[in-house]
Amino acid sequence: MSKxxxxxxxxxxxxxxxxxxxxxxxxRSGPRAVGELARGVTVSRPxxxxxxxxxxxxxxxxxxxxxxxxxxxxxxxGLAAIRAWLDDMWGGALQNxxxxxxxxxxxxxx
Amino acid sequence: MSKxxxxxxxxxxxxxxxxxxxxxxxxRSGPRAVGELARGVTVSRPxxxxxxxxxxxxxxxxxxxxxxxxxxxxxxxGLAAIRAWLDDMWGGALQNxxxxxxxxxxxxxx
DNA sequence: ACCAACGGTCAGCTGTGGCTTACAGTAAGC
DNA sequence: GCTTACTGTAAGCCACAGCTGACCGTTGGT
Numbered sequence: 001m002s003k004x005x006x007x008x009x010x011x012x013x014x015x016x017x018x019x020x021x022x023x024x025x026x027x028r029s030g031p032r033a034v035g036e037l038a039r040g041v042t043v044s045r046p047x048x049x050x051x052x053x054x055x056x057x058x059x060x061x062x063x064x065x066x067x068x069x070x071x072x073x074x075x076x077x078g079l080a081a082i083r084a085w086l087d088d089m090w091g092g093a094l095q096n097x098x099x100x101x102x103x104x105x106x107x108x109x110x
Numbered sequence: 111m112s113k114x115x116x117x118x119x120x121x122x123x124x125x126x127x128x129x130x131x132x133x134x135x136x137x138r139s140g141p142r143a144v145g146e147l148a149r150g151v152t153v154s155r156p157x158x159x160x161x162x163x164x165x166x167x168x169x170x171x172x173x174x175x176x177x178x179x180x181x182x183x184x185x186x187x188g189l190a191a192i193r194a195w196l197d198d199m200w201g202g203a204l205q206n207x208x209x210x211x212x213x214x215x216x217x218x219x220x
Numbered sequence: 221a222c223c224a225a226c227g228g229t230c231a232g233c234t235g236t237g238g239c240t241t242a243c244a245g246t247a248a249g250c
Numbered sequence: 251g252c253t254t255a256c257t258g259t260a261a262g263c264c265a266c267a268g269c270t271g272a273c274c275g276t277t278g279g280t
Binding site: 129153 | 269
């Protein structure tokens with residue numbers, strides 16, 4: 001249960017791209033078809049397809065075929081992976097700060 | 111309270127790189143000097159310096175000069191930015207699922 | 221004062237990620 | 251059955267991220 005970093009890696013890499021984040025954030029308001037998603041972005045439709053494929057591989061979105069339309073929605077798996085990794089990091093960071101405050105109670109360096 | 115995405119973008123992009131994540135994770139166990147960090151990685155020392163600069167710009171780490179040594183430690187600012195963005199995403203995802211379950215009470219799709 | 225160590229910066233190369241255009245496939249409507 | 255709409259895939263191009271080797275400034279030791 002210590003190797004949750006693997007899926008988190010893909011999710012982080014996927015969300016590093018601005019266009020991908022934009023698509024992902026737009027899915028917050030509900031499932032959307034590819035064409036509809038492509039209409040709100042500056043890049044072409046194929047580019048959107050590729051981005052969605054990356055997001056899907058990272059477990060961040062999930063697709064459902066409906067006729068010729070392909071509807072994408074958020075998959076919590078990827079988000080959960082990031083959250084788990086983040087919580088793990090928080091533990092280390094806090095531990096680090098505990099030692100820091102112990103040595104330097106002022107703590108004004110920034 | 112809606113534009114916390116900006117700092118999160120830099121933090122996500124910074125943590126997308128595997129080497130950078132490795133360095134960051136190593137800092138979990140406490141502050142380390144550049145040379146020490148470089149010794150545990152396969153890349154050269156200049157590369158480590160550049161990676162640390164990126165992490166610092168993203169608010170993920172903080173440096174302290176001590177003699178000729180430069181000690182890096184985790185800065186919670188970047189982590190907090192990601193967490194805020196993530197929480198924002200969770201809201202949308204859960205809302206999405208509520209509607210999903212409303213339409214499909216079975217909820218076995220995965 | 222000299223020397224050694226540590227680390228940031230520069231110049232340049234290379235691999236790869238993201239974009240586009242063109243094409244192929246499938247489902248719906250008439 | 252034919253046409254139209256919607257999407258994924260292939261090939262290719264270009265820009266940028268990441269790496270290296272060399273250099274420079276600074277600090278500490280003797």
